[in-house]
Amino acid sequence: MQDFTHDIDTLLCVGNGYWIFKGNKCLKTNMAGDKLLVDQIDITASGAWPALAGTRFARDLDGIAFSNESGYYWFLKGDSCIATNGGGDQIVCSERKIAGAGGWPALDQ
Numbered sequence: 645m646q647d648f649t650h651d652i653d654t655l656l657c658v659g660n661g662y663w664i665f666k667g668n669k670c671l672k673t674n675m676a677g678d679k680l681l682v683d684q685i686d687i688t689a690s691g692a693w694p695a696l697a698g699t700r701f702a703r704d705l706d707g708i709a710f711s712n713e714s715g716y717y718w719f720l721k722g723d724s725c726i727a728t729n730g731g732g733d734q735i736v737c738s739e740r741k742i743a744g745a746g747g748w749p750a751l752d753q
Contacts, residue, residue, distance in 0.1 A: 646684065656708045656717075668703035693717065693732035699739070701726050 646669050656663045661674045661681050670692055672682035687705075688697040696702045700721060707720035715730040716737070725747050727737035743751035 648684070654705050654707050656710060658710045663708070665705050665708065691732075693719075693728055695728045695733050695735045696726070699726060699735075701739075 646666050648664060648666055648671060651666065653665045653667070655665065657675075661672050662677065663670055663672050663682075665687065668687055669684050670682075670687050671680060671684045673679060674681055682691065685692055686702075688694050688702050696719065701719040705719055705721055709718045709720075710716070711718065714736075716727040717730070717732060718725055718727045718737075720742065723742055724739050725737075725742050726735060726739045728734060729736050740747050742748060
């Protein structure tokens with residue numbers, strides 16, 4: 645079991661709580677942060693983001709964002725990003741550069 649008291653990679657507030665990521669693991673707390681809703685699991689586990697299995701985004705993430713508009717989860721690592729559907733079981737946008745290659749064109753200006 646990983647120690648989630650320090651060196652957290654990233655976190656995401658979505659739905660009814662916070663997903664917290666470290667290494668290849670994640671867990672989810674309630675909004676108050678005082679109760680676990682999902683105990684520590686692999687990022688690629690069922691109920692998390694199994695579509696990331698076999699990609700470099702399966703561990704050590706730099707950031708993650710959820711789009712209310714598309715329902716996609718965007719995972720950021722280094723200068724690249726990838727997106728899954730809301731269920732986390734399908735890649736909907738393959739790995740691409742965050743800027744300069746169609747990730748966020750506004751950053752290219």
